Amino acid sequence: MDSNDKIKAVGINIKEKANLIWNVANSLFGAYKPHEYGLVILPMAVIKRFHDCLLPTHDKVLATYEKIKHLAVKEGFLRTATGGYRFYNVSPFTFERLKADPENIKANFESYINGFSDNVIDILANMGFFNQIDRMNDAGVLYQVISDFCEDSADMSPDKISAVDMGYVFENLVQRFSESYDEEAGAHFTSRDIIYLMCDMLTMEADFSSSDSPAKTVYDMAMGTSQMLTCMEERIKSLDAEAQIICYGQEINPFTFGIAKADVLIRGGDPDNMRFGDTLNDDKFKGYTFDYCISNPPFGIDWKREAADVEKEHKKGDAGRFGVGLPAKSDGQMLFMLNGIAKLKDTGRMAIIQNGSSLFTGDAGSGPSEIRRYIIENDWLDAIVQLPNDSFYNTGIATYVWIITKDKPVTHREQVLLIDASGCYEQRRSPIGNKRVDITEVCRDLIVKAYSDYDSKTYEKKIDSNTAIVVKSKRLDSISLGYNKITVESPQLDDDGEPILKKGKKVADTSKRDTETVPLDEDMDVYFEREVLPYRPGAWIDKSKTKVGYEIPFTKTFYEYLEMESADEIAKRIEEHEHSLMQKLRALFGGEQNE
Template sequence: MNIDKIEKQTTENIRAKANLIWEIATHLVGLYKPHEYGKVILPMTVLKRFDDILAPTKEAVVKKAEELQAQGMIPALMDGILSQTSGYQFYNKSKFDFKKLLAEPDNIEENFEDYIHGFSENVQDILTRFKFADEIKTMNSGNVLYVVIQEFNSEKGDMSLGKITSADMGYIFEELVRKFSESYDEQAGAHFTSRDIIYLMTELLVAPEKDNIKAHGCSKTAYDMTMGTSQMLGCLEEKLKDINDNATVDCFGQEFNPETFAIAKADMLIKGSNASRMMYGDTLSDDKFSGYEFDYIISNPPFGIDWKKERTAVQDEAKLGYDGRFGPGLPAISDGQMLFLLNGVKKLKEGAGRMAIIQNGSSLFTGDAGSGASEIRRYVITEDLVEAIVQLPTDLFYNTGISTYIWLISKNKSDERKGKIQLIDASKCFEKRRKNIGNKRVDLSSNCIDLIVNAYNDFSNDTYQNGDLSVESKVFDNDYFGYTKVTVLTPILDENGQPILKKGKPQPDKAKTDTESIPLNEDIDEFIKKNVLPYNEFAYLDRKKDKIGYEIPFTRLFYKFVPPTPSEDIFAEIKALEEEETTLMKELFGKEN
């Protein structure tokens, strides 16, 4: 996939259409702040799109609704019949549409509410999450409701199928979401992950199957546990279609922010996808997909966010052990990102599932041996689930400049990857942006993505370069990341410097108790003999306190020592600066000072 070409799928015409729609927000100036425009523009765009595509069957739906109501049919049965009559997953049985609303300016609020209530429940759910009823009252009280409807009914708001295909409408809607996100500036990343990151994740997800999908197509299921506006699922579907037009993917997602959930569900309906698979709720405490298994999982869960409000539900599920999602352990209450990692592991299809999930650096190393975080790492590593971890450049996300990582989790490792983990340092593989968006100062171009994916596919210890771009890959055995934390005791010594014994055993000096972390691939006795006894000849171990830990010291493994500048070079530079200063002084004053 060429990201530079894909980015242009949001063509000038599509962007122009999105800009025209967004211009309607000029009528909201004063009544709304710029970062609030999306609260009106996004739901109104959804409504107008639905209004335009339902137009050919609108009269039939209204007539059928009247007939069914006269017969006393219950709403649940009516819903299926009216959807079948409209030809879509949704319908509107109100006598009003956008054109008819304009015929009665004095009753615009009352009629518009009647129009809203005429929609099927799935659309009304979207509007409820948007809290659109509040916006209707705000617009009406500000005397802009009629004008906004009028603007959406103009040529710029024409979103009929004859004008805009489902695919293009999806891009237009995403462009509007992007504009809405950027209006939040540094808050954008809370619900919008840029496409360059997602394209890399999708490439890595499908890499082992790419040739097979190209030759034979595929039928997959995909899940995003923190779907935001559902871009990741959309990009994954786009990626599979790009490989083979016959590829199909059923998308499932969960989101707990009402507004972004509304955007995601609306996007699915706009594109003609099954919006019923988009679920609202807190993934950690209210799992809507318990018992489900998926081929692909792609997600960017929040990190650095505590899980205090989910504590009771999570701890109760942890008591179920491996029958639940959190059997391996629980991380520190201050950061719940590893809980999402476990949620994904539980939902990967056995023998086939693959997950690409974003984590920050704390998932690599926080937590001492025996802690919940260490036990989670121990589980995913010893179960041979971690395929690769990719360090991304800093300043890549809208809302943070810190180091982030893509974890590739697989329940179907190739034979060459079994028992091994590939680490890829792509921190220097980026192109600077011409214009920053919040904290996002760099992008992953198609060259960057190709280089990273090439390193992943090659699966070797090597450095890959393309001009100024550089990526380094290292492969390790799983056991490399495990260690035994042993307790080293020092005995109390008598006046002759000899250990004091009690019942033949040395008595430990508690003030001098120490620990050593010894790699699993090293013999503990040999390690102590080599690294401890030369400096503490009477030291001994309390092996009852041994603890196994796992950590991935990513930064240390890719550290490059840069020797300091030799003093003679520093002096030479100082002398050159002094000579340059003398020359400048002569030019300035015409004589030597």
């Protein structure tokens, strides 16, 4: 299946499989409030996924367990019996056998759950599922829920639905659960087409072919259900089937964390690399560095609850992740940016999604500006790509992929490439939530081409007789993104109009104080003499107050002036419109239709 087919398949699987699973909510009606449905549906979907993976080897595992149950160490034997999974279940029950005995459903279901290996039980405990068994039983819905998951349409075996697609089904379920709580749209689930673009840009120059190359490490600091990691591994394997990839991730939501850990177990990865906790104030990967970081952290979400710990780490300066500066407490996305940079090896690369505020918010000397300054002056900012609007399931706003490279190619040094890919998409036939467009393979190739060329160009490609996709790129000198914010003082004047002096120096009139923004690549004194002094004689720059700022003028860079219509043409068009309107009115009221 090619990448376009996989992108389309996501939509099919989300719509069909997720709807079927969510329909189990009908059995919970009355026993649970709508915002509580996810407490049952999410862990039950995880359990059923485990069940369907293990079902083909169920009898073999039971036979093996009977032979070795007296041994102190059983893990290796049982994992081998499953065909290589890192989890198992030694209970004689299956979902069909549970369904066959409605009278003993609670005891049998608990026996089934307790038959899982400890790593699965740990996942279910994190999701708070054990309390729900009693609650469902007391409400008389436990048997029906289990029966619902026995339907053929709820088959989640790996040959019916891949690991990546199952992850998207889980993400859709999590999204519905979040919406039922009326939560803020901070977690923007990232569709496969966007992740493929991020992966291709990250790995464009990578060489995975060397047999003695060490395993590449990939980190997601806000992994959700771990689909970015899964897709990254999938894309790298497509470049080199022998490539060794080790994935690491951290997640704060217990439900999505449970799903991510379950997904890693099913795919044969190391579940210990999936860590639960808040990345901002409970970093589970202190001292780790990675080859790649790929992430879509929440934006527009405050970091007030983490503030004490974040500010404490900020005071550590270079010894902490946040020493360079802090963003406003209303939005923590740039803290994730700093965390990702701290986690990169000296040759590491990061693709991270941000909204537009990271480009420009904050005056010179502010936290956001200092973060941009830190990234740009270290020459780590390689490129920024504006994605098409309506690319995400639950937001239609403008979003950007930042490519951070700790070791830029020589040809990219002291340069930044801005790529406007807002016009590079294909419409979906059927939207999924707010997602109305896809970055298909032809679109992705055009964006990657622009990144590869690393030059100021416009790329256009016809995808059918009526539609063209467009990518525009601008290569800028890094220094052009910076500016000096200078403070201009004017003297106080005495009654005779002469400057007031104190210790031989002019006294500033604070009511006339002003500021000017001077490009960093221009001499501020030359600018001052040309742009300020002719209009404010006697003024001077208070250089003790000068601050350096950085912003990324994305919109301005790609702005194209459209010549306004002349007044005569506008007047003519209005006259024609009025004439047409009068004819229609005369016709309506029975008058003459023509003058």
